[in-house]
Structure formats: C-alpha cells, structure tokens
Amino acid sequence: xxxxxxxxxxxxxxxxxxxxxxxxxxxxxxxxxxxxxxxxxxxxxxxxxxxxxxxxxxxxxxxxxxxxxxxxxxxxxxxxxxxxxxxxxxxxxxxxxxxxxxxxxxxxxxxxxxxxxxxxxxxxxxxxxxxxxxxxxxxxxxxxxxxxxxxxxxxxxxxxxxxxxxxxxxxxxxxxxxxxxxxxxxxxxxxxxxxxxxxxxxxxxxxxxxxxxxxxxxxxxxxxxxxxxxxxxxxxxxxxxxxxxxxxxxxxxxxxxxx
Amino acid sequence: xxxxxxxxxxxxxxxxxxxxxxxxxxxxxxxxxxxxxxxxxxxxxxxxxxxxxxxxxxxxxxxxxxxxxxxxxxxxxxxxxxxxxxxxxxxxxxxxxxxxxxxxxxxxxxxxxxxxxxxxxxxxxxxxxxxxxxxxxxxxxxxxxxxxxxxxxxxxxxxxxxxxxxxxxxxxxxxxxxxxxxxxxxxxxxxxxxxxxxxxxxxxxxxxxxxxxxxxxxxxxxxxxxxxxxxxxxxxxxxxxxxxxxxxxxxxxxxxxxx
Numbered sequence: 001x002x003x004x005x006x007x008x009x010x011x012x013x014x015x016x017x018x019x020x021x022x023x024x025x026x027x028x029x030x031x032x033x034x035x036x037x038x039x040x041x042x043x044x045x046x047x048x049x050x051x052x053x054x055x056x057x058x059x060x061x062x063x064x065x066x067x068x069x070x071x072x073x074x075x076x077x078x079x080x081x082x083x084x085x086x087x088x089x090x091x092x093x094x095x096x097x098x099x100x101x102x103x104x105x106x107x108x109x110x111x112x113x114x115x116x117x118x119x120x121x122x123x124x125x126x127x128x129x130x131x132x133x134x135x136x137x138x139x140x141x142x143x144x145x146x147x148x149x150x151x152x153x154x155x156x157x158x159x160x161x162x163x164x165x166x167x168x169x170x171x172x173x174x175x176x177x178x179x180x181x182x183x184x185x186x187x188x189x190x191x192x193x194x195x196x197x198x199x200x201x202x203x204x205x206x207x208x209x210x211x212x213x214x215x216x217x218x219x220x221x222x223x224x225x226x227x228x229x230x231x232x233x234x235x236x237x238x239x240x241x242x243x244x245x246x247x248x249x250x251x252x253x254x255x256x257x258x259x
Numbered sequence: 260x261x262x263x264x265x266x267x268x269x270x271x272x273x274x275x276x277x278x279x280x281x282x283x284x285x286x287x288x289x290x291x292x293x294x295x296x297x298x299x300x301x302x303x304x305x306x307x308x309x310x311x312x313x314x315x316x317x318x319x320x321x322x323x324x325x326x327x328x329x330x331x332x333x334x335x336x337x338x339x340x341x342x343x344x345x346x347x348x349x350x351x352x353x354x355x356x357x358x359x360x361x362x363x364x365x366x367x368x369x370x371x372x373x374x375x376x377x378x379x380x381x382x383x384x385x386x387x388x389x390x391x392x393x394x395x396x397x398x399x400x401x402x403x404x405x406x407x408x409x410x411x412x413x414x415x416x417x418x419x420x421x422x423x424x425x426x427x428x429x430x431x432x433x434x435x436x437x438x439x440x441x442x443x444x445x446x447x448x449x450x451x452x453x454x455x456x457x458x459x460x461x462x463x464x465x466x467x468x469x470x471x472x473x474x475x476x477x478x479x480x481x482x483x484x485x486x487x488x489x490x491x492x493x494x495x496x497x498x499x500x501x502x503x504x505x506x507x508x509x510x511x512x513x514x515x516x517x518x
Contacts (some may be wrong), residue, residue, distance in 0.1 A: 001373075048339060053331035071383055072312035076335065080307060081378045088368035091361050098357040102350050105364060109347035114260075119340045126332055140330045153399065 001078045001085070003069060005043050006203075007061040008199075012250075014037040016153040019246040020171060024161025030165055033093035034156050037086040041112050042149060044082035047075050049122060051233035055208070059138070068246040074251070083112070095160050104156045111152035121145025125210065133211035141211075143176070150179035154247075163240075170239045174247060175234035182254040183227040187212035188219065197259045226255045260337045260344070262328060264302050266320040266387045266469040267458075269516075271441070271509075272297040275412040277318050278429060283420025292352035293363055293415050294414070296345035303341035306334050310379060314467070342371070349432060370411035375390075378402025384469070392470035399440040400470075402435070410440035413506075414434050429498045433506060436492035437506035441513040443485040446471040447478065456518045485514040 014035035023033040050057040050065040051072060059070050067075035092103045114120040121144025128141065154175030158168050190202050191214040205212050213222040233251045237244040267454045273294035280290040309316040309324040310331060317327050326334035349364045373379040380403025387400065413434030419426050449461050464471050472481040492510045496503040 016421050044339075048335055051335065053335060065472055072308075074382070076307055076312060076356075077378050077382055079339070080303075080342065081373050083342055084368055084372045084378065086374060087364060091364040091368060102357055102360060105346060105350040109343055109350055113343045113347060114340045118415065119343065123333070123336055 001082055003063075004047050004060075004066045004078060005040065005082065007063050009039070009043070009061050010259075011039060012254075013149060013153040014162070015044050016150065016178075016247075016250060017022060017157040019250060020154045020157030020175075021161040022157075023171075023240065023242045023244055023247065024060040024158055024163045024167070025158065026161035030095050031157060033089050033153060034108075034160060035066065035153075037089045037108060038149065038153050038156075040086040040089070041108065041118070044079040044086075045112075045118055045122070045149075047079040047082070051075060054122075054126070055204070057200060057204065059200045062196075086187050100160060100162075103159055107152055107156050107159065113155065115117035116144050117148040118145060121148065128211065130209040133216075134218050135213075138211045138216060139180065142180060146183050146186075147179040149178060150182065151175035154178075167240050169241075170236055174233045174251070177229045178251045178254055179235060181226045181229035181251065182225040184213045184222055184229065185255040185257065187214045188222055188226065189257075190214070191219065193259065230255050261343055262320075262322075263306050263325045263337060264299065266518060269518075270318050271513075272299060272301050272408060272412040275409065275434070275437075275506075275509060276416040279413045279434075280420040280499045280508060281497065282430075282503055282506065283417055283422045283426070285416065285420035289354050289419050290416060292348050293367075294412075296348045296367060297412050297415075297426030299345040299348070300342040300367065300377070301344075303338040303435060304343070304371075304377055304381070304408075306338040309320075313381075313385070314463070315396050316459060316463065318454065321455075326513070330419075352383075359419060359421075362418055366411055366415050366418065370407040376407040377404060380407065389468040394472075394475050397470045397472065397475060397508065398439065401439060405442050405445075406435060406438040409441065410434035415435075426499050428457065428503045429495050432495035433492045433510070435511055436488045436495060437510045440485045440488035440492060440510065443458075443472045443481055443488065444514040444516065446473045447481055447485065448516075449473070450478065452518065455459065458518060489514050498505050 009150055017035045018028065018031045028236055046060060047066045050060055051054050051067055051185060057065055066078055087105065090108060095101050110117060112118045121141055124141045125145055153174060154171050155168060158171045162206060189198060190205050193202055217225065227244045229252045237247045276294045276297055277287065277290045301396045305319060306325045308314050308327055309319055310317060316324055318324065325337055346364065349367060354360050369376060371377045380400055383400045384404055410431060413430050414427060449464050449471060452461055454460055465474060476484065489510045493507045496506045
C-alpha cells in the first residue's frame with residue numbers, strides 16, 4: 001500500500017478536491033481526508049489495472065509496478081486494502097456535518113463503482129480492446145474510467161465547502177471538461193513522451209489495440225480538442241462568479257504537462 | 260457480481276446481523292442494507308481469494324468460480340465492484356440516525372481492512388503457507404480472516420438496534436467465539452465432507468500446505484474445541500438477559516452444519 005501510494009504521482013484528484021473546496025471557503029483539514037481517500041482509490045485502481053490479468057504494465061510512476069515487486073496476490077490485496085481504507089478515512093474524518101460526510105461517501109462510492117464510473121469504465125475499456133471504437137464510445141469509456149473520479153474530486157470539494165446546487169452543477173461541468181481534456185492529453189503524451197518523462201511505458205495503449213484520441217483524430221486534431229475542452233472547463237468554473245484562478249491553472253496544467 | 264452473489268451460500272453474516280439487531284428490537288428494513296453490504300463484502304473476498312494468484316480455487320458454492328467463468332480481469336473487477344457497492348449501500352440506506360449510519364460504515368471498513376481484519380488475515384494466511392504454524396498463530400489468522408467480519412455482523416446489528424455499550428461488548432464476545440467455532444468446523448468439514456456437500460473442493464487447505472485445526476489437533480480434539488467455543492458463545496449471548504434463542508441456534512448450526 002505504501003509503496004504505491006508514496007511512489008509520487010501528480011496528486012491531481014486531491015489537488016482538485018482541495019482547490020474546489022477552497023473556492024467555497026472550506027478549510028484544509030475538512031478537505032484533506034477526502035483528498036487522501038481519492039488518492040487511495042486512484043492508486044488502488046492503478047495497482048489493479050496494472051496486473052498481468054488486466055493491462056500487464058511493469059512501470060508506473062517511474063517505478064516497477066506493485067505486482068512486479070510484491071507479487072500478484074499482494075498487489076491484489078494492496079489494492080483491495082486501499083479501497084477499503086479510503087472509506088474508513090471518509091467515515092472517520094473530515095466535515096463535522098454528518099450529512100455532508102455521508103454525502104461524500106455516497107459520491108465517492110458512486111464514482112468508484114460500475115455505472116458510468118471507475119470500474120465500469122475499466123470493463124468497457126477491456127471489452128473494447130482490439131475492436132473498432134468510435135469517438136463517442138471512446139469518450140464514454142473515459143468519462144467513466146478517469147472522468148468519474150476527477151468529476152467526483154471537484155464535486156466533493158464543493159460539497160464540503162457548502163456550495164449551492166447551482167454552483168455544484170457548474171463545477172461539475174468544469175470537472176467533466178477538465179477530466180476529458182486530461183485524458184486527451186494523456187493519449188497525446190502516450191504517443192509523444194519518453195518513458196523517463198512519463199514514468200510508465202509509452203505507446204502501450206496503441207500496441208495493445210486500445211483506442212486513443214491520437215489514433216482516432218491524429219495528433220493535431222487531438223491537441224485542438226484538448227485545448228477546446230480546457231477553455232470550456234474554465235468558462236464553466238468562471239460562471240460561479242468566485243475566484244477560480246487555481247482551478248483555471250489546474251485545467252491548463254492538465255494539457256500543458258510533460259508527464 | 261450477480262453470478263457470485265446469487266450463487267447461494269449460507270448467508271451467515273446477514274443472518275447474524277439481522278438476528279443480533281432483532282435482539283434489540285431493530286426493524287428489518289433498518290438492518291437489511293447492512294446485511295446486504297456484509298454479504299457483498301464476503302462475496303468479494305471469496306472471488307479474490309479464489310483467483311489463480313491467491314488460492315487458485317475452481318469450485319465455490321457448488322459452481323465454477325468467478326474467474327473460471329468470466330476470466331481473471333472481470334473477476335478482479337467484480338470483486339472490486341462488490342466492495343465498492345457495499346459502501347454505497349451503507350451510505351444510502353438503513354438507519355435513520357446519520358451517526359449510527361456512519362458508525363456502521365466505520366465498523367465495516369475496519370473489519371474489512373488490514374489490522375486484525377479481513378485483508379490482513381488473508382495476507383497472514385498466504386505468508387504462513389508451507390511453514391509451521393502454531394495454534395496461537397492459526398487462531399490469529401482466523402480471527403482476522405473470517406472472525407473480523409462475523410464479529411462485525413453481530414456488532415453492527417446490535418449498534419443499529421441501539422444496544423448499550425455493555426451489551427455490545429457481550430455480543431462481541433459471542434461473535435468472536437462463534438466465529439472461531441465456525442472456522443474450526445470449517446477445517447473439520449474440509450477433512451471429512453464430500454465436494455457435493457461442501458460446494459467447494461475439500462482437502463485443498465491441507466494439500467496447499469495451509470495449517471488447519473484438524474492438522475494441529477486431530478479430528479477429535481478439534482471437534483471438542485468447536486463445541487466448547489459454541490458453549491462460550493451462547494453463554495456470552497445469554498448475559499444480555501435478552502431473548503437470544505436465534506443467536507443460540509445460529510451458533511449451534513455453525514458446528515452442526517454439513518456444508
């Protein structure tokens with residue numbers, strides 16, 4: 001568990017959660033447990049996705065993957081335990097309002113689940129390998145596989161901050177657009193970055209017959225799509241009328257990153 | 260998920276949760292979500308334990324195991340999704356008191372976790388394979404691997420029923436003793452039952468170098484130990500001064516069962 005959680009990583013979900021919460025004046029100590037839970041869930045999903053039975057990846061966050069170091073059995077259990085610990089963390093810590101705390105658990109369990117969510121996205125991803133995938137289908141996969149947890153990070157920050165329902169809806173759009181931009185940028189990096197920069201093996205998605213935006217649209221159109229999504233995300237965030245500079249910077253960083 | 264959850268099984272954890280809650284007057288609709296969550300978590304742990312990288316079992320609850328039918332990737336994900344769905348179920352349903360609801364999530368996540376709990380027990384079990392295991396160590400493994408969730412089932416029923424702390428402590432002893440009796444009986448069945456009765460392959464634990472009570476104590480002493488534990492469990496339950504006939508019957512059934 002520690003090996004994979006403390007391997008580094010960009011901590012995007014925790015950062016998004018905290019930034020979104022701070023837009024509405026939430027204190028860091030109310031946000032941190034949720035931020036940690038998101039990173040535990042993200043890390044569990046990476047450990048399980050990297051398993052030989054799934055994507056069979058050997059490099060992640062610049063290190064050998066969990067199962068390469070500790071064996072498959074321990075990697076499966078480390079993932080299980082991180083998912084479990086995430087919910088323990090959410091139940092024991094964070095917002096004083098028990099209603100808010102339960103709502104956060106509800107949002108997180110739903111985003112990590114099967115219906116337009118993390119696990120459902122991974123299932124679609126596996127099932128679509130080697131077959132023709134339309135841009136619409138690819139978007140559906142990403143909205144579930146990576147989008148749901150990114151959107152959730154933005155939402156639970158806002159919920160802990162006490163955002164109104166209309167602000168929550170607006171930030172949800174921000175989270176969706178930014179999440180999709182992140183994934184398009186991921187596909188671009190997969191096609192262009194070095195393994196040293198990336199911390200994982202590039203080109204694997206294409207080699208394993210997975211659909212990517214670069215394969216579907218070509219590099220240039222994929223880049224334009226990522227830029228457009230970032231603009232739409234920023235527009236949505238600004239609609240709250242709050243100071244959303246940090247959220248803007250994060251959305252830009254999603255596509256400007258080198259790893 | 261459906262294949263493994265609806266494969267039958269004894270539903271011991273849900274039954275224990277409901278029986279324990281009803282001792283304190285809880286209504287079934289307050290108990291059922293927790294009962295279902297326990298069964299989802301139990302089933303997820305079976306799916307993952309049966310994987311080739313773990314115990315490599317092909318028969319469970321009288322059917323081919325999940326990974327045999329759906330492949331390893333889907334079995335890992337089905338397990339992940341059941342664990343996730345369990346927490347979603349607990350967050351959305353059950354006791355009206357939000358405090359009780361959060362406490363139940365806390366208890367369940369803790370029992371399903373690493374410290375003297377489900378996953379920790381499985382880790383100890385794997386690590387001890389092929390080496391000499393003392394009775395004390397074997398008990399520690401079982402208290403974690405199966406005992407924690409059984410104890411949790413009894414506890415959360417009582418918590419939902421609004422049991423006092425002293426009644427909760429007493430029922431915790433019941434849960435611990437009955438849980439251990441269940442495991443001793445499991446080892447006896449593993450040595451004596453047919454695969455048809457058992458719904459899984461008997462003798463596998465011994466063959467794979469795992470310690471069992473039968474191997475450590477012999478059949479007769481193991482039987483006496485199971486009986487003694489059941490008596491202690493029943494004594495503890497009676498100390499509540501409530502009508503605990505159902506809990507008594509369950510504890511007896513734990514060791515009298517043929518499968």
